[in-house]
Amino acid sequence: MTFQLGSALLDACVLAIVDKEDAYGYSLTQQVQSVMDISESTLYPVLRRLQKVDYLKTYDQPYQGRNRRYYQITEEGRIRLMELLQEWQMYKQKVDCVLLGGELNG
């Protein structure tokens, strides 16, 4: 991807994905990679951090004789996601306005 990706946008993507459905590390990486060019090792520190600030919690579920660690969004995580979405909307509008020559409202 040509455009740089900041850690806030990465947080937003992760939170949005688990907001739809609980996910485990590998599937999360695949899903984020489908929209952003991140390296495979980028996600773990992000997940750990989001867990520490209580935006995510985890639970284990047996799968084929081993445990899968699922990540689930918390109430605080949802609130944070809403904030991030609002900021993204504003940011997107401003960038669109410059790039596509639209009207800047507000």
Place this chain on the structure above:
Amino acid sequence: MDRASYLKKLRGKLYRLPAQELDAALAYYEEYFDEAGEENEQQVIQQLGSPSKVASQIMADFALKDFDATPASTKKNMTTIWLIILAILSAPLSLPILATAVALIISLGAVVFSFVIAIVATGLGIFFGGIVALISGFFVLTDHWPTALLFIGMGLIVTGSGVLLFPIITRFVKKIGLVCVEVLAGLFKKITKKRKGGL
């Protein structure tokens, strides 16, 4: 390299983390290998990158977040500084950048060290200078008491101001620690930013 030796190397690079953090990270990457499937082992190793790279991302994130989360203390500053330095040194950087980083860290360390020594020495100098004046005052007490009084008085004033200076000096030294952490964190972000998908 196979999965077992990859994970072993990763564990080796992360051994400075608290046990709980280390186990969580290892468990995550074990599961990652499991999910990818045995037949994709080599591919996963290649995609993840070297254990050093993975470890430095984890350590840097841990150092910074832990630093933000708990109240400041000199000991914690030191731990954070140390973790960030390790993270910088273990990051897969090109030789010139690594050399620059090492040089920067060493010169920062030297400047801070001499600064701290100078300040502490000044404080101690004032304190002990006062005490010496005080003691010499007592020595001349029998010979010439006005001089003795002058010395004792001066000694008390100087020692007192030395004592007053100490809290200021400690606060100052702590502050320097904090600034160091911030400078190092900034340096780390700067040199790792160019990597693919860097944080």
